[in-house]
Amino acid sequence: MSKTFASLSPRRAVLAVGGEERQTFLHGLFSCATKSLTSGHGTWGALLTAQGKFLHDAFILACDEVFLLDVEADRLDDLLTRLKRYKLRSKVTLEPRPDLLVAVAWGDDIPVLPATPGQVMAVANGHGWALRDPRLPPAGWRLMLPAASALSALPELEPAPLARWDAHRIALGLPDGSRDLEIESATLLEHGFAELNGVDFKKGCFVGQEVTARMRYRGLTKKRLMPVTVTGPLPAPGTILRTADGADAGEIRSLCLDPAVIADTAPQGLALVRLAALDAGPLLADGATVQPHRLDWMVFPVEKS
Numbered sequence: 001m002s003k004t005f006a007s008l009s010p011r012r013a014v015l016a017v018g019g020e021e022r023q024t025f026l027h028g029l030f031s032c033a034t035k036s037l038t039s040g041h042g043t044w045g046a047l048l049t050a051q052g053k054f055l056h057d058a059f060i061l062a063c064d065e066v067f068l069l070d071v072e073a074d075r076l077d078d079l080l081t082r083l084k085r086y087k088l089r090s091k092v093t094l095e096p097r098p099d100l101l102v103a104v105a106w107g108d109d110i111p112v113l114p115a116t117p118g119q120v121m122a123v124a125n126g127h128g129w130a131l132r133d134p135r136l137p138p139a140g141w142r143l144m145l146p147a148a149s150a151l152s153a154l155p156e157l158e159p160a161p162l163a164r165w166d167a168h169r170i171a172l173g174l175p176d177g178s179r180d181l182e183i184e185s186a187t188l189l190e191h192g193f194a195e196l197n198g199v200d201f202k203k204g205c206f207v208g209q210e211v212t213a214r215m216r217y218r219g220l221t222k223k224r225l226m227p228v229t230v231t232g233p234l235p236a237p238g239t240i241l242r243t244a245d246g247a248d249a250g251e252i253r254s255l256c257l258d259p260a261v262i263a264d265t266a267p268q269g270l271a272l273v274r275l276a277a278l279d280a281g282p283l284l285a286d287g288a289t290v291q292p293h294r295l296d297w298m299v300f301p302v303e304k305s
Contacts, residue, residue, distance in 0.1 A: 004107035006157035012102035013073035019092035052211025106140030124153035135196040163258035179254040227267035232288030249277035
């Protein structure tokens, strides 16, 4: 029987960005385009350092006269501090929205949720919002639901543990904020943002744009976030991957720790893998064997002859 599943995501929170200059304000900061983002549409991107290193990711929903940002909950204060540094005299407002909870949904299309990637529609009798995930169609939806009712506001959805979403996300190769992108170290192209519609290379300047564009045009990407299948004990996030001869091959990032929600042959985690090690055979991590998986949507640099 087909179903559409949903999980509340306490890892995420909602930040409202209002004011008449909200579009241009975010457009100059985030890697995605918001200057022409109108109500009923959404996008995904990241805030970077001037050196092109990751700080925050955000799903940005244009909802009437405000942008609602789906961001990391435990790093919301840091994001607010950084945005206020750029605000200066811009006519924008920044307001956390604890009255809205973030949820994720995936599975079969249903009429109460938007059908087109990047589309936003009101849900829960107008008290919540849904974004069709702009990264990949199978990624499903990002939901912002009233805290008072949460998932009960959408009875068409089948509640599921968040670990089940993690398993789905990992199989698709989708990063989850700073769980997968190391703060002030990771670059977007190593983590699939170009293919996942997280960078607009035609929009012009944003913080970190020069470095990001240079990596793309010069083919400087040396690592790649990829799903991995682990045989043996699951290594902790941050564990170094090594080739059979002991060379550094990358690092384990996020994991799904509930074996009950993982299919027998499905990947259990994501790892940032050095491209030079992809053809070195199975990799090793604290006594476990780790096998990376290339996905169809991933584009790898062409080796120069």
